[in-house]
Amino acid sequence: MLDSWLDLVHGAGCVGCAAPGRSLCRTCAARLPGAGRPVRPTPCPDGLAACFAAGDYDDLLRAMVLAHKEHGVFSLADPLGRALAAVALPVLDPGSVNVLVPVPSRPAVVRERGHDPVLRFVRAAARRLQGRGPVVCVTQVLEQRAPVHDQAGLSSGQRAANLVGSMGVRQAAREALARRGAAVSLLVCDDVLTTGATAREAQRALEGSGLPVRAVVTVTATRRRLPVAGRPMSLSYLPALPFSPRAD
Numbered sequence: 647m648l649d650s651w652l653d654l655v656h657g658a659g660c661v662g663c664a665a666p667g668r669s670l671c672r673t674c675a676a677r678l679p680g681a682g683r684p685v686r687p688t689p690c691p692d693g694l695a696a697c698f699a700a701g702d703y704d705d706l707l708r709a710m711v712l713a714h715k716e717h718g719v720f721s722l723a724d725p726l727g728r729a730l731a732a733v734a735l736p737v738l739d740p741g742s743v744n745v746l747v748p749v750p751s752r753p754a755v756v757r758e759r760g761h762d763p764v765l766r767f768v769r770a771a772a773r774r775l776q777g778r779g780p781v782v783c784v785t786q787v788l789e790q791r792a793p794v795h796d797q798a799g800l801s802s803g804q805r806a807a808n809l810v811g812s813m814g815v816r817q818a819a820r821e822a823l824a825r826r827g828a829a830v831s832l833l834v835c836d837d838v839l840t841t842g843a844t845a846r847e848a849q850r851a852l853e854g855s856g857l858p859v860r861a862v863v864t865v866t867a868t869r870r871r872l873p874v875a876g877r878p879m880s881l882s883y884l885p886a887l888p889f890s891p892r893a894d
């Protein structure tokens with residue numbers, strides 16, 4: 647009944663299988679990863695913190711990220727948050743206030759889309775993590791500073807150069823964290839890890855303000871395909887790194 651009503655009202659269906667009804671049917675919801683895995687861009691920006699993602703930027707997760715981000719299917723924020731929470735849970739620092747820091751979107755993009763998709767599902771993730779162990783909060787510590795050109799089509803080196811200095815720390819948010827009077831561990835949160843340049847810039851800005859970054863957690867990570875000897879070759883993210891949190 648609910649699915650039929652939703653389909654009638656929204657004319658929408660499951661982003662995973664197109665079944666009429668809710669934006670994510672029960673069958674597809676059951677396919678969501680229940681844990682994260684270590685991932686690493688290739689090549690990897692120097693000094694990038696340990697990175698974890700729920701799955702590849704492919705198939706169901708990709709459809710969910712795009713529908714939520716580009717088409718404002720807000721009902722997907724909760725399942726995206728659930729996926730991110732599963733990634734973040736084992737990474738949380740039991741001895742600190744764990745601060746989920748959404749990677750900021752450009753203000754113009756937020757205005758155009760009418761919402762901030764990363765902030766929305768990071769808040770959903772934090773709700774999932776409440777009461778499950780270490781203290782968790784969401785703080786918009788980062789803001790975009792310099793204008794950033796579209797990253798599409800840029801190489802990893804060009805992306806990194808395009809981004810340096812593009813993010814800064816909001817002083818009010820930083821002071822609010824200091825007033826908590828407890829040790830904080832920051833987790834940089836985003837929807838997609840591609841070259842790692844965005845995450846590295848977020849990390850640079852945070853660490854430059856004395857805020858310790860414990861890890862980067864994302865819903866998805868792309869698999870990079872580089873042409874080798876005339877043939878496409880899949881350079882998948884290396885899943886082999888054991889997690890070693892940074893010393894706080």
Ligand SMILES: [Zn+2]
Pocket residue numbers: 660661662663664665670671672673674675
């Ligand atoms: Zn489905």
